[in-house]
Amino acid sequence: MSTHAIPFLSLEHITVRYLDKTLFTGLDWHINAGEQWAITGPSGSGKSALLNTIAGKFNVINGNIHHHFSETYRQQHTITDPYFSYRDLLALVGHHHAFRNRSNTTTDFYYQQRFNSMDSSDAPTVREYLYGEAGGTPEQTPILDPLKIPALMDKELIKLSNGETRRVMIAKSLLKKPVLLMLDNPFSGLDVQTRKHFSDMVNRIIAGGTTVLLVTSPTEVPENITHVLTLDEGHITGKYTRDEYLKIPQPVTTQRWQVDEEKIRAIVKNTPSPYETIVRMEHIKVQYGEHLILDDVNWIVKPNEKWALLGHNGAGKSTLLSLINGDNPQAYAQELYLFDRKRGSGESIWDIKKKIGFVSPELHQYFQAGSSCLQVVVSGFFDIIGSNRQGTAEQQEHAAAWMDILDIATYANQAFKGVPESIQRLTLLARALVKEPPLLIFDEPCQGLDQQQKEHFKHVIDVLCGVMDLTLIFVTHYQEEIPAAVTNVLKLEKGRSI
Numbered sequence: 001m002s003t004h005a006i007p008f009l010s011l012e013h014i015t016v017r018y019l020d021k022t023l024f025t026g027l028d029w030h031i032n033a034g035e036q037w038a039i040t041g042p043s044g045s046g047k048s049a050l051l052n053t054i055a056g057k058f059n060v061i062n063g064n065i066h067h068h069f070s071e072t073y074r075q076q077h078t079i080t081d082p083y084f085s086y087r088d089l090l091a092l093v094g095h096h097h098a099f100r101n102r103s104n105t106t107t108d109f110y111y112q113q114r115f116n117s118m119d120s121s122d123a124p125t126v127r128e129y130l131y132g133e134a135g136g137t138p139e140q141t142p143i144l145d146p147l148k149i150p151a152l153m154d155k156e157l158i159k160l161s162n163g164e165t166r167r168v169m170i171a172k173s174l175l176k177k178p179v180l181l182m183l184d185n186p187f188s189g190l191d192v193q194t195r196k197h198f199s200d201m202v203n204r205i206i207a208g209g210t211t212v213l214l215v216t217s218p219t220e221v222p223e224n225i226t227h228v229l230t231l232d233e234g235h236i237t238g239k240y241t242r243d244e245y246l247k248i249p250q251p252v253t254t255q256r257w258q259v260d261e262e263k264i265r266a267i268v269k270n271t272p273s274p275y276e277t278i279v280r281m282e283h284i285k286v287q288y289g290e291h292l293i294l295d296d297v298n299w300i301v302k303p304n305e306k307w308a309l310l311g312h313n314g315a316g317k318s319t320l321l322s323l324i325n326g327d328n329p330q331a332y333a334q335e336l337y338l339f340d341r342k343r344g345s346g347e348s349i350w351d352i353k354k355k356i357g358f359v360s361p362e363l364h365q366y367f368q369a370g371s372s373c374l375q376v377v378v379s380g381f382f383d384i385i386g387s388n389r390q391g392t393a394e395q396q397e398h399a400a401a402w403m404d405i406l407d408i409a410t411y412a413n414q415a416f417k418g419v420p421e422s423i424q425r426l427t428l429l430a431r432a433l434v435k436e437p438p439l440l441i442f443d444e445p446c447q448g449l450d451q452q453q454k455e456h457f458k459h460v461i462d463v464l465c466g467v468m469d470l471t472l473i474f475v476t477h478y479q480e481e482i483p484a485a486v487t488n489v490l491k492l493e494k495g496r497s498i
Contacts, residue, residue: 005032005033006068007030007031007032007033007066007068008031008032008034008068008069008180008211009030009031009054009065009066009067009068009069009180010029010030010064010066011027011030011053011063011065012028012063012064012065012066013026013027013028013062013063013064014026014027014028014053014060014062014063014064014065015027015060015061015062015063016049016058016059016060016061017058017059017061018052018058018059019418022234023046023049023058023234024049024050024053024234024235025234026062026063027063027235027236028236029229029236029239031211031213033069033072033211034226035226036206036211036212036213036214036226037212037213037214037227037228037229038213038215038216038221038222038225038227038228038229038242039051039213039214039215039216039228039229039231040215040216040217040218040221040228040230040231041231041232041237041450042232042450042453043420043421043422043448043449043453044420044421044422044423045231045232045233046231046233046234047184048094048184048185048215049234051092051184051213051215053065054090054180054182054213055087055090055092055182056086067086067089069086069089069179069180069211070086070089073179088176089178089179089180090178090179090180090182091176091178091180091181091182092173092184093166093169093170093181093182093184093186094169094184123156123157123158124156124157125153125154125156125157126149126152126153126154126155126157126160127153127154129157129168129172130149130168130171130172130175141174141175143174143175143177143208144171144174144175145204146200146201146204146205147167147168147170147171147174147201148167149167149168149171152164161313161314163189163190163191163194163198163313164313164314166189166190166198170186170201174210178210179210179211180210180213181211181213182213183202183213183214183215185215185216185448186202186214186216187199187216187217187220188217188447188448189361189444189447190313190477191312191313191477192477193312194313195220199220199222199223202214202222202224202225203222203223203224206224206225207224212224212225217450218250218451219250221245221246226241226242227239227240227241227242228240228241228242228245230245250451259405259406259407259459259460259463259464261466261467263401263404263405264405264463264464265467267398267402267405268436268467269436270469271469272469273304273471275303275339275340276302277300277301277302277303277337277340278301278302278303278305278338278339278438278471279299279300279301279324279337279338279439280299280300280301280336280337280338281297281298281299281300281323281334281335281336281337282298282335282336283296283297283298283335284296284298284299284323284334284335285297285334286316286319286323286328286330286334286495292495293316293319293495294316294319294495295495295496296496297316297320297492297496298497299490299497301439301471302471303438303469303471304469304470304471305471305472305487306465306470306471306472306474306483306485306486306487306488307473307486307490308474308476308482308488308489308490309321309473309475309492310475310476310489310490310492311491311492312493313477315492315493315495316492316494317443317475317492320492321441321443321473321475323336323343324338324356324439324473325352325353325356325358325441326349326352326353326356327349331344332344338355339352339355339438339439353383354383354435354437355437355438355439356437356438356439356440356441357380357431357432357433357435357439357440357441358432358440358441358443359428359429359431359432359440359441359442359443359445360428360441360442360444360445361443361444361445361447361448364416364417364428366385367379367385367416367417369415369417370415371415371416371417372412372414372416373403373408373411373412373413373414373415373416373419373423373427374396374399374400374403374412374413375390375416376416376427376428377399377400377402377403377427377430377431377434378390378391378396378399379431380399380430380431380432380434381395381399381434381435395434398434399430400412402430402433402434403430405430406426406429406430406460407426408423408426408427408430411423411427421448421449422448422449422450424448425445425446425447425448425453425457426457426460428445429445429460433464436468439471439472439473440470440472440473441475442461442472442473442474442475443475444475444477445457445476446458446478446481458481458482458483461474461483461485462483462484462485465483465485466485472485474486
């Protein structure tokens with residue numbers, strides 16, 4: 001450390017509690033002005049909790065946090081607001097959006113809303129979200145240049161792709177002109193091209209004078225990051241310069257995951273599929289206004305086939321899935337057959353949902369804060385996202401058996417929103433499996449998992465595919481996440497299958 005280092009942020013022996021959990025004990029970390037830090041470590045190690053602690057969201061019951069940057073700011077600026085605090089100088093961009101509707105009838109978005117044109121128009125546009133009533137343009141705000149916001153200005157928030165949503169959330173934070181910008185896993189759920197673009201963008205934000213703290217995977221540390229902090233189970237395991245960190249060999253997963261095949265055989269019925277085709281699409285075309293989302297897509301999925309659905313952010317994957325899932329009203333105007341029946345020939349959306357198990361990173365936002373992991377799994381019987389129905393004793397027992405198979409039984413009574421992201425993913429997998437549906441759709445199921453957990457998840461899927469008659473559609477941006485059982489690929493590019 002140089003003798004002229006100017007302190008920016010100090011965490012001195014802090015002990016942190018949230019709800020009834022102690023997250024950190026005696027944690028020490030000092031950041032100097034001009035340093036840019038990445039935080040990395042296994043899933044559940046406390047990375048997001050550390051950002052939330054710095055943002056003032058959790059209780060520091062011992063030790064101190066000194067926001068030196070706030071004191072420096074006060075010395076250089078005249079502050080007239082009596083309520084001004086360090087919080088006004090920082091912005092935290094989390095993993096999940098908290099977008100709200102315009103109307104007061106529903107506060108939050110609901111899952112199918114983006115595909116219903118009437119209801120999606122209740123969602124604010126990007127322009128309204130960023131600039132409010134006063135209006136404004138990205139052209140007047142050069143700080144937003146790296147985000148390429150102008151093209152999105154008149155899009156409804158609900159219709160943004162994963163990568164677009166992330167850009168808009170960062171734009172909103174940058175408009176605060178923060179001295180400290182904290183980004184929680186900004187690269188997850190982005191395709192290769194968009195990840196590179198985001199990395200360049202982070203570099204440009206740093207070059208513009210903002211200090212950045214970034215939670216990321218060990219393999220995605222942008223060039224302008226100067227230091228790396230490693231965490232495990234709430235403890236700091238290392239502080240490195242970026243160069244030192246990149247020289248450390250990444251641990252190789254040697255763990256052999258055990259999934260008890262006999263337990264699976266004991267609870268699955270495994271009746272042969274009564275269907276000739278699970279999905280049949282002929283010349284599918286979906287358009288919103290001028291915007292062509294899917295263009296002449298043909299696809300047949302037969303029982304027991306395992307498919308990967310690939311494509312860049314905004315290629316049309318979510319829209320394609322929404323047609324199969326029963327969430328998109330445009331399905332009725334298409335040559336679309338699900339489970340041997342033409343869509344719109346009298347079956348209800350619930351008839352379709354009953355036959356599909358669905359896992360997606362967005363799903364976890366739609367469950368109520370108090371739901372336990374077991375309640376979330378039981379809700380799989382009812383096909384209602386966020387349902388808190390108790391289920392019968394038999395359903396509860398069956399749900400508990402699946403949690404046992406997936407090795408998450410100890411979390412059954414814990415709050416779903418309070419368990420590590422990896423446990424949430426496996427809970428949603430159990431939720432999808434409880435009714436043994438003819439079709440499983442996994443939309444980026446490994447988002448938020450560390451390397452070991454991804455290996456575990458893949459192993460679980462491969463064992464399930466070996467033991468059960470499963471038809472699978474698996475969506476990911478990372479080649480290495482695709483389970484070995486997957487043998488077919490549909491790739492979309494700008495709405496067309498290639």
